[in-house]
Amino acid sequence: MFHGLSAFPLTPTDEHGVDTTAYAALVARLADARVDSIGALGSTGGYAYLTREQRAHAAKIAVESADGVPVMVGIGALRTAHVLALAEDAQNAGASAVLLAPMTYQPLTDDEVFGLYEDVTRELSVPLCVYDNLATTHVRFSDELLGRIGQLPNVGSVKIPGEGAGARIGALRALLPSSVTVGVSGDWTAARGLNSGADVWYSVLGGLFPRTALAIAREPAGEVSGRLEPLWALFRRHGSLRVVSAAASHLGLVREPNLPRPLRELGAVDRREVVAVLDSLGLDG
């Protein structure tokens, strides 16, 4: 399942809880577009901010709304014991795979990061995607560390930042078993990553505009990604999460507020700019 376009939807959340109706519709929208897989409760899906119960419930809704499209569920947490419980919940919900970023509070040594994956993969009955996201976890994965983790049972893919991925993919292929695919995130770099041989695009854009993202994933050498540069600039400036939150709200797919505090939706001026960019790009649904 770790190939092509993996689309990461928002999990619309306010201080009262998850808007499960809106969430089911966001996932169904991805299933309608026939993305290759759905990444539920990724960074864009706000996994780090939700309780175990909210995550288990959201995972169930995602699988039920995915119309047979395989669903990968984020199981990250600061503590290994909590990750193991979340893995069990995800598998019980019918997840086809799990996604694990090494969340940190105390900075982790490489051996601690490896130990986390060792302890978790041992217990899995579905494949795992290793999530290398420096901006959120502050773990700096060396190629060597990803290569070691890639030897563990049940590892199916590694998700690396798109910046610099081109130069890195060759080195990683030499260190990873051939069964482990390499995927990129950081939407503005995805076309370049796919052109450099990445197998998967783990995509924020795809979680809201799956048909546009599929056009890039199917023909990364085409001109679609370049045309979206005004949107990519907003992703870089505000973080893609805040931009897709504003876009989903503009499209009427989520209510306001939809981000968990302390995160805040964009202010009025920034939102008008998001809407103007969506309009100019014809990203109206």
Next chain:
Amino acid sequence: MFHGLSAFPLTPTDEHGVDTTAYAALVARLADARVDSIGALGSTGGYAYLTREQRAHAAKIAVESADGVPVMVGIGALRTAHVLALAEDAQNAGASAVLLAPMTYQPLTDDEVFGLYEDVTRELSVPLCVYDNLATTHVRFSDELLGRIGQLPNVGSVKIPGEGAGARIGALRALLPSSVTVGVSGDWTAARGLNSGADVWYSVLGGLFPRTALAIAREPAGEVSGRLEPLWALFRRHGSLRVVSAAASHLGLVREPNLPRPLRELGAVDRREVVAVLDSLGLDG
């Protein structure tokens, strides 16, 4: 209460739960030494890895074991709603103050960090210490942001990294109300910070060797801190948490394991070095 030596004990934890007996004894040890305050469930106290229930129970034990020494309780969490619940639990446990670091997964804007403190301080009935810890939260507090937060109700102190504190304290004093004290952490820089006019030392050493830390806090221009340089070198190399974990275990104050996975206790070679340094410094209890 935000002056002198604030001592931060470990919360000994394994995969089965918190060792509450050992924890009560660690806190009582600080009370016996008459530290100025006790920082329960700080970074050294592993707050980020524990459940709400475990934290509420530990806070209660800390207050009960503190023999009247004021206890500050860490209430950090990724989500504002969870911080508010933890603040309520801490106050119900009898905390004299709370400590709040802006934990992050998604990088936060300055307005989001300010919003967190605004939402939390509004609900408090005890004073709050603002916890600036770049290494764990990755939030880079400008002096201006600390100054803004310092104007909020119930803010009693700011805890800043000791590196560079000397140059920063003057600027902060000009931005903070006079009722807000400035404290330093990063034990190897504490004496310098106190000599530069810091009001408090938020201390990891003090959580295990309170009498030695008191000697430094009472006479920061003395030679004690300099003599401890071999220990400070280990703090910098391994992180102070892993070193005090090994030291507490060597003293028979905690069992093994005592850190929550994925964190790992130091390996045999590093532990022998910790013990050798403790012995050479006469830090034997």
